[in-house]
Amino acid sequence: MTTFLQSLLNGLAxxxxxxxxxxxxxMIYKATHVISFAQPxxxxxGGLFAYHATSEWGLGFWPxxxxxxxxxxxxxxxxxxxALRPMxxxxxxxxxxxxxxxxxxxxxFANRYxxxxxRSVPYPGGSERYEFWGLSISHQRLGLIAVTTVTVIALxxxxxxxxxxxxxxxxxLSQETALAQGIRVGAIFALAWAIAGGLAAIAGTFVAATGAxxxxxxxxxxxxxxxxxxxxxxxxxxxxxxxxxxxxxxESVTAVYQPDVAPWLGNNFALVAPYALMxxxxxxxxxxxxxxxxxxxx
Amino acid sequence: xxTMLRSTPSKHARKATGxxxxxxxxxxxxxxxxxANTPAKRRSVVALVIASFVVPFLLTDDLLQVxxxxxxxxxxxxxxxxVTGYAGQVSLGHAFFIGVGAYTGAVLGGDxxxxxxxxxLPMWIWLPAAGVVAAVAGLLVGPLAVRLRGxxxxxxxxxxxxxxxxxxxxxxxITGGPGVGRRGAELELFGIDFxxxxxxxxxxxxxxxFFxxxxxxIVFAILGRNIARSGVGRAFGAVRDxxxxxxxxxxxxxxxxxxxxxxxxxxxxxxxxxxxxVIGVFEPGAFSLxxxxxxxxxxxxxxxxxxxxxxxxxxxxxxxxxxxxxIAHYVPGELLTVFQLEAILYGLLIMGFLIFEPRGLFGIWTxxxxxxKGWPFSY
Numbered sequence: 001m002t003t004f005l006q007s008l009l010n011g012l013a014x015x016x017x018x019x020x021x022x023x024x025x026x027m028i029y030k031a032t033h034v035i036s037f038a039q040p041x042x043x044x045x046g047g048l049f050a051y052h053a054t055s056e057w058g059l060g061f062w063p064x065x066x067x068x069x070x071x072x073x074x075x076x077x078x079x080x081x082x083a084l085r086p087m088x089x090x091x092x093x094x095x096x097x098x099x100x101x102x103x104x105x106x107x108x109f110a111n112r113y114x115x116x117x118x119r120s121v122p123y124p125g126g127s128e129r130y131e132f133w134g135l136s137i138s139h140q141r142l143g144l145i146a147v148t149t150v151t152v153i154a155l156x157x158x159x160x161x162x163x164x165x166x167x168x169x170x171x172x173l174s175q176e177t178a179l180a181q182g183i184r185v186g187a188i189f190a191l192a193w194a195i196a197g198g199l200a201a202i203a204g205t206f207v208a209a210t211g212a213x214x215x216x217x218x219x220x221x222x223x224x225x226x227x228x229x230x231x232x233x234x235x236x237x238x239x240x241x242x243x244x245x246x247x248x249x250x251e252s253v254t255a256v257y258q259p260d261v262a263p264w265l266g267n268n269f270a271l272v273a274p275y276a277l278m279x280x281x282x283x284x285x286x287x288x289x290x291x292x293x294x295x296x297x298x
Numbered sequence: 299x300x301t302m303l304r305s306t307p308s309k310h311a312r313k314a315t316g317x318x319x320x321x322x323x324x325x326x327x328x329x330x331x332x333x334a335n336t337p338a339k340r341r342s343v344v345a346l347v348i349a350s351f352v353v354p355f356l357l358t359d360d361l362l363q364v365x366x367x368x369x370x371x372x373x374x375x376x377x378x379x380x381v382t383g384y385a386g387q388v389s390l391g392h393a394f395f396i397g398v399g400a401y402t403g404a405v406l407g408g409d410x411x412x413x414x415x416x417x418x419l420p421m422w423i424w425l426p427a428a429g430v431v432a433a434v435a436g437l438l439v440g441p442l443a444v445r446l447r448g449x450x451x452x453x454x455x456x457x458x459x460x461x462x463x464x465x466x467x468x469x470x471x472i473t474g475g476p477g478v479g480r481r482g483a484e485l486e487l488f489g490i491d492f493x494x495x496x497x498x499x500x501x502x503x504x505x506x507x508f509f510x511x512x513x514x515x516i517v518f519a520i521l522g523r524n525i526a527r528s529g530v531g532r533a534f535g536a537v538r539d540x541x542x543x544x545x546x547x548x549x550x551x552x553x554x555x556x557x558x559x560x561x562x563x564x565x566x567x568x569x570x571x572x573x574x575x576v577i578g579v580f581e582p583g584a585f586s587l588x589x590x591x592x593x594x595x596x597x598x599x600x601x602x603x604x605x606x607x608x609x610x611x612x613x614x615x616x617x618x619x620x621x622x623x624x625i626a627h628y629v630p631g632e633l634l635t636v637f638q639l640e641a642i643l644y645g646l647l648i649m650g651f652l653i654f655e656p657r658g659l660f661g662i663w664t665x666x667x668x669x670x671k672g673w674p675f676s677y
Contacts, residue, residue, distance in 0.1 A: 098653070105646060112638060282454060
């Protein structure tokens with residue numbers, strides 16, 4: 001039982017990373033109806049900003065996190081302005097492919113900066129762990145869960161109460177109608193990308209704060225947030241959080257039990273378990289658990 | 299060749315109505331549907347094919363291999379264009395189908411006495427079989443492809459690449475496992491061993507493989523063009539433009555969506571088997587997301603929903619490493635290495651074409667053609 005609870009806890013911590021990234025995807029999808037395949041690059045860049053802030057500027061972890069979020073948000077806005085704004089009104093598929101191009105270009109520069117060695121951001125408290133009820137969790141993971149919780153609540157409140165949040169919801173519903181009501185849709189697009197960039201930067205910083213740090217292949221992590229948003233439904237914010245946590249938990253529980261229960265699935269099946277889960281969910285519910293069903297009209 | 303390209307009814311119609319000299323005026327649906335519908339197109343296709351048979355005698359073997367691999371990938375690009383360009387079903391999973399084809403070919407045509415599974419069957423069995431097995435894999439995606447569309451489908455096919463990657467890594471007795479890999483199928487047809495280093499009836503290895511690739515490309519390009527211009531292709535177009543509207547006018551959505559995936563996978567499977575037979579040795583890591591993106595780049599850079607565009611795009615992508623090596627002389631080495639330059643060119647080209655010339659290389663060609671057609675007028 002302890003093993004199960006421990007893997008559940010680890011899964012929730014890992015799932016928080018996915019949830020943050022998934023929120024970024026959903027944010028962009030809701031505002032612009034585009035899936036941003038540039039999110040992995042934004043995550044890696046965000047982590048590197050934090051790394052740069054701690055190692056070069058000598059900042060602590062939390063100030064570095066703030067710096068990374070700000071720079072990540074600016075990067076997100078820059079991407080939107082340069083690559084996506086000229087394409088407003090084009091088919092969404094085209095836009096999604098452009099973000100693949102953005103991702104490739106950004107990641108080359110990130111890898112260039114990173115070099116062959118892993119880059120990590122020191123977390124205050126180092127590798128200390130809290131122990132309770134026979135379970136243990138590292139300071140870094142607890143911090144991650146706390147930051148994710150605060151971020152999700154802040155975003156929910158922003159959407160519920162802030163005027164800009166209302167404008168974003170209106171834009172998500174219908175861009176043209178929102179424009180007609182005097183909402184600056186372009187600014188909303190920029191804001192959506194800025195939020196997504198900031199969220200990716202938080203995720204990247206916490207990934208960089210684990211023992212392994214950031215390396216050339218770390219970006220794959222961000223792709224696991226894709227099954228998360230599909231499971232949750234592309235346009236649902238609670239769906240993104242629940243999907244992200246579900247992916248983390250499934251991955252972690254599979255990693256613990258699959259080698260004994262189903263060894264025929266091969267080594268490291270846990271890494272692809274989220275995708276398997278996605279197929280199962282989609283066969284049952286084609287729009288994910290919380291996604292809105294598209295209304296079909298001729 | 300010319301008689302095959304020319305449609306018989308048009309000859310008749312011209313004589314009857316005196317439309318000689320007005321090749322663009324169509325008087326029947328048959329004329330609209332001919333393979334090469336203008337005399338200029340007819341002549342240029344023949345000239346191009348003849349020119350391609352001369353090319354191998356002018357170039358060195360290493361450049362010929364690049365072109366050969368480019369022509370083989372062109373078949374895969376045509377396949378991806380059928381599903382993504384013509385039928386509008388965005389697929390990021392092409393690498394998976396190529397992998398399925400490559401391993402089917404390698405298993406059926408591989409060494410039966412080796413450490414890995416192999417049956418030593420001849421090429422005329424393993425090549426079509428690779429396509430068929432990949433097509434069956436494409437049929438399995440069917441249920442999902444029918445229920446989903448747009449970006450949901452794109453992400454699902456992306457998941458397919460990751461699941462495939464896992465399977466290829468774990469099925470060690472078939473694939474050799476990561477880092478080890480296995481040999482491709484034996485490249486021997488009609489008693490000619492295309493993989494041998496000795497000259498084959500006067501031709502070098504590079505030239506022989508080039509001809510193999512060229513014939514292979516011509517066969518599949520005509521097949522692709524015929525699918526695209528027939529009723530199936532028009533049904534694909536209807537599904538792409540508005541699937542609900544297509545269903546209303548009586549297009550069987552389930553049938554055509556599944557068909558698009560199966561056909562595209564067939565092309566991919568055949569490409570995979572032949573490509574890695576020419577390369578020789580390959581390992582499971584080859585069939586990653588990057589490969590899918592490369593094929594997508596071929597389609598986008600060449601031209602969406604055109605067969606000749608797919609070919610141009612594939613050749614361009616195949617030559618891209620050469621091009622970036624060339625450019626690398628002008629970029630200081632400490633800024634970017636050749637590999638990074640190549641990757642960045644992929645990214646920039648995908649973005650650049652989509653933003654500035656969404657119709658791709660084919661669109662550029664169309665504009666050049668229209669300039670000469672309209673000369674001396676600009677429109």
